[in-house]
Amino acid sequence: MLPPAAISCEARDGRQIVRLSGHWTLAALPPSPAALEAQLRGLADAAASWDLSQVGRLDSAGALLLWRAWGRRWPAAAEIPEAHRRVLMRAESVPAPPPARAGGGRHPLLAAGRLALLAGGHLRDLVALAGQLVLDLLWLFANPRQAPLREFSATLYKSGAMALPVTALVGFLIGVVVSYLSSLQLSLFGAEAFIVNILGMSIIRELGPVLVAVLVAGRSGSAMTAQIGVMRVTEEIDALATMGVSRSLRLVLPKVAALALAMPLLVVWCSAAGVFGGLVAANLQLDLSWGFFIEALPRAVPLPNLWIGLAKGFVFGLLIGLVACHFGLRVKPNTESLSTMTTSAVVSSITIVILADAVFAILTRNVGLPL
Amino acid sequence: MNEPVIDVRGVWTRFGETVVHEDISLAVERGEMLGLVGGSGSGKTTLLREVVGLLRPSRGEVRLFGRPILDPDPDVRREVRRRFGMLFQQGALFSALSVFDNIAFPLRELKRLDEPLIRDLVLMKMAMVELAPEMAGLMPAELSGGMVKRVALARALALEPELLVLDEPTAGLDPDRSENFVKLIRTLQRELDFTVIMVTHDLATLAGLASRVAALSERRLVAHGTLEEVMAVDHPFVRSFFASLRRPAGA
Numbered sequence: 001m002l003p004p005a006a007i008s009c010e011a012r013d014g015r016q017i018v019r020l021s022g023h024w025t026l027a028a029l030p031p032s033p034a035a036l037e038a039q040l041r042g043l044a045d046a047a048a049s050w051d052l053s054q055v056g057r058l059d060s061a062g063a064l065l066l067w068r069a070w071g072r073r074w075p076a077a078a079e080i081p082e083a084h085r086r087v088l089m090r091a092e093s094v095p096a097p098p099p100a101r102a103g104g105g106r107h108p109l110l111a112a113g114r115l116a117l118l119a120g121g122h123l124r125d126l127v128a129l130a131g132q133l134v135l136d137l138l139w140l141f142a143n144p145r146q147a148p149l150r151e152f153s154a155t156l157y158k159s160g161a162m163a164l165p166v167t168a169l170v171g172f173l174i175g176v177v178v179s180y181l182s183s184l185q186l187s188l189f190g191a192e193a194f195i196v197n198i199l200g201m202s203i204i205r206e207l208g209p210v211l212v213a214v215l216v217a218g219r220s221g222s223a224m225t226a227q228i229g230v231m232r233v234t235e236e237i238d239a240l241a242t243m244g245v246s247r248s249l250r251l252v253l254p255k256v257a258a259l260a261l262a263m264p265l266l267v268v269w270c271s272a273a274g275v276f277g278g279l280v281a282a283n284l285q286l287d288l289s290w291g292f293f294i295e296a297l298p299r300a301v302p303l304p305n306l307w308i309g310l311a312k313g314f315v316f317g318l319l320i321g322l323v324a325c326h327f328g329l330r331v332k333p334n335t336e337s338l339s340t341m342t343t344s345a346v347v348s349s350i351t352i353v354i355l356a357d358a359v360f361a362i363l364t365r366n367v368g369l370p371l
Numbered sequence: 372m373n374e375p376v377i378d379v380r381g382v383w384t385r386f387g388e389t390v391v392h393e394d395i396s397l398a399v400e401r402g403e404m405l406g407l408v409g410g411s412g413s414g415k416t417t418l419l420r421e422v423v424g425l426l427r428p429s430r431g432e433v434r435l436f437g438r439p440i441l442d443p444d445p446d447v448r449r450e451v452r453r454r455f456g457m458l459f460q461q462g463a464l465f466s467a468l469s470v471f472d473n474i475a476f477p478l479r480e481l482k483r484l485d486e487p488l489i490r491d492l493v494l495m496k497m498a499m500v501e502l503a504p505e506m507a508g509l510m511p512a513e514l515s516g517g518m519v520k521r522v523a524l525a526r527a528l529a530l531e532p533e534l535l536v537l538d539e540p541t542a543g544l545d546p547d548r549s550e551n552f553v554k555l556i557r558t559l560q561r562e563l564d565f566t567v568i569m570v571t572h573d574l575a576t577l578a579g580l581a582s583r584v585a586a587l588s589e590r591r592l593v594a595h596g597t598l599e600e601v602m603a604v605d606h607p608f609v610r611s612f613f614a615s616l617r618r619p620a621g622a
Contacts, residue, residue, distance in 0.1 A: 026531045027453075031483055059531040059563070060499075061484075064491050086562070094494045095504060233466075333512040336467030 003056065004028045007039065009048070015077075018043050021054035024062025033065055040069035049077035058084045060091065067091040126326050132248045133256060133322075139249075151254035159220035160262030164269060166219070167212055171270035174207060175199065175277025183285045192286045196293055197370070199278035200301035205368070208271030209312035210357055213320065216263060217349040221324035224255050225345040228328025229338045237329075247329075256321035263317030264310040271309060304368035312360055316353045323349040374437040375400050376534050376566045377422060382431035384417055391417055392428070393590040399583075401533075404560065404567040406581030410608055413587045415570040416538060422568065423457055423536055424448070435534065455534035456527030460542055462519040464511040470497075470522050471507035477529045496525040499559060517548045521555075528559070535560075537569035541576045553579040574615065586612070 003022040010017050022028065030036055052058075067088060080088065140147050182198045228251060231237050237247050275297070282288045327345035331338050375398040384392040391414040399405045409415045420426040422433055424440035433440045438451050464473050474493045478484055484492070494504055500521040511519060520540070527535060540556065541549035553576055560567060571577055577584065577598070584601040586594040588608035594601040602613045 026481075033483065033488065034485055037488075060495050061488075061492060061531065064488060064495065068488070068491070090495060090498065091491075093498055094491050334466035334510065 004030065005036065005062065007043070009043070016043075016046060016048040017051055018048045019051045019054060020066075021056075023056040023058075024066070025057050025059040026061040028057075029061065029065070033061075037065050037069050040066065041071075044070050044075065048075075050075050050079065052078065052080045052084050055081075055084060058087050060087065063087045063091040064094070067094075122326070125330070126322060129248070129252065129326050129329075130322060133253055136246070136249045136253050146249070148250050148254045151250065152258050155220075155255050155258035156262055158223075159216060159259055160266060163216060163219055163262075163266060167215055167266050167270040168273040170211055170215060171203075171208065171273035172277035174211060175203060175274035175279075176281045178202060178207070178274075179278035179281035180285055183282060187286065192288060193292075193296070195278070195282050195286065195288065196296040197300040199275060199282070200297050201305065203274040203278065204271045204301055204309050205305045206357070208274055209267045209309050209316060210353065211274075212263060212266045212270045212313065213316040213353040214350055216259065216266065216317070217320045217324075217346055217353065220259065221320045221349050222342050222346050224321070224324040225328040225331075225342045226338065228325060229331030229341055232329070232331045233333045233335075233338065252321075252325040252329075255325055256318060259317035259321040260314050261317070263320075264313035267309050267313035268306075300370055302368050302370055308360070308364055308368060312357065315356060315360075319352050319356060320349045323352060376403075376436060377405075377568060378434040378437075379418070379422065380432050380434070382418070382421060382428040382433065384414065384421065384426075385429040390590055392587075394431070395587075395592050397585055397592060397595065399566060399568055401566055402564065404580055404582045405569070406577045406584045407568065407570045407587065408572065408577065408584060408612060409587030410612075411572075414590070415587055418587065419536060419538055419568070419570050423455065424452070453530055454532060455536055456530065456532035457536040458520070458523050458527045458538065458540060460539040462511070462523040464519060464522060464526070466511050468511075469507065470502070470509050470511070470514070473511070473522060474525045474529055477526065481530075492529070493525075496529055499528065500525045500555060516543050517552070520544065520552060524556070528563070531563070532565055534566045534568070537567065537571075539571055539573075540569055540580075541571065541573050546575070549573065549576065550579070556580060574613070 005020070005024045005028055006022045008019045008021065010019065063084075072092075074092075179195060179199055183192065183195055186192050186195055186198075228237070231251075237251075240247055240250065279290065279293050282293065283290060324345050327341045327348070331341045377397070377399040379395060379397040382392055382395045383390070395418065407415050407418065417426065421428050422435070422440070424433070427441060435451050436454055438447055440448070440451055442448050442451070464470075465476065468476065471493055474496055475489050478489045478492055493507070497504060497507065502518070502521050502525065506514075506518070506522075511522070514522065535556075537556075541552055544552060556567070557580060559565075567580070569576075569580065571580075581598065583596060584594070584598050585592055586601055586604070586606070586609055588606065593606045594604040594609055601609060
């Protein structure tokens, strides 16, 4: 083990000589270098003379410690071997710390303004991306051979077919829970038969589309953001651009289109599982016969509700795909930005889907209600 | 204290059915600068990864500073790892941290230096690798290839290592910058007196930096010695690898 840094003092001719010995390296310094520095500073203030000839190794950490203790200047009297002097001269060249900058830009008004600008930037980019997709679509009508069909079908499989089990499971369980809780309330009023109305309306019109949107945003939206983001980090998107391949046509359009197609299908699938779950629970809880349930469902839930559910699925799919790709394209080439953008993509797409759901509720408030 | 800095003892490496190394033994003494050469796929980088403990050899052992690099005691492992610095081929800078924070990272990990001292140390390291203090605030994505290498070197040197491990130190640099970088490493080595092991395929880097050369070919160490000694070895790989060096000398 290295002999650690040590200090010894002796008085000669009425002057104090500080003799340093041992290795003055990062590894050999004591666990708290600050205490050693304070001790050295005390000795430096006493106008001592220094002897470094016994020092074994001196590295930049040891040299900086000494230099700071000396008050960033050479002591009046010192015996320093040539090798150590060179290391100390490097410490000398380190600029003194600049005065702390006054913190600015923390005013709440400034913060609000910055937030508004950021939101405006996102909105502008989203609109630009959507517009670009429309242009791409128009161009594809003229050049149908250029359609990115492989990417489209790959996304359809990954985001649609692979999501079937989880959406069915979640739909079924939510159906069971809604049916069970409602049947407890309905049996208080002796209105058991209305379980069909409650289940059918809530699941087909509201819960199905929103549940699928949340699941798809978490499953496929995050994956799309991360994929495009990593392609930006590794410059793959730039490589595509140099080959004359449009990133919106090849990367964004197939994803958005596939989600817009897969989501309505998933909504039907998830709603069916939810209604089935409700049916099972109602059968067990209220002894409602299966035949009655199936016969009553079309009367309780008019057909327009199914169209509303499908339309919601289509719009939510578009929104999730757009938001996911938008955030993916904003990833900066570092890992931190990748994780921030993926989080933002999922949070924003779920928020936007719920906002859009509210808009749907207002626009369709007179449509599809049983007479 | 006279044991070798790196001691590779009878290392075998096997990936599935493929044997990469067959009984390789190699010792690097204090102050040496060893260049590891070999054809592509000869396992140079694999051997380097075994030296720094990123990969466990199938058989045999690697010792650094007289201690096994994969010692079962985590404290010993940590202590050994603090005594060497590694420069990765692509720099491997933390992309979310600025240049300053990248170099300060190993110093902060020690948990016993105060922030002003860390600041001074980082600026000193940056001056050592000839980076202007204004670069401290830049992010790795904003740096050119040569600067990434310099920052990575400063980070590798942050803890004043006794051993510097270089993986292709000049890959991706143009000849002019690569020569400067070699010069920089040589100057720093003279001042700080560390041992170097490096993997390179660049003859200029090898000739400018390595005091000793080890050549890997067909799973074995086929030559080990000074550059002249290795060039004198009669082996097909060695002959073809050094052909361009030998020709101007013979002309």
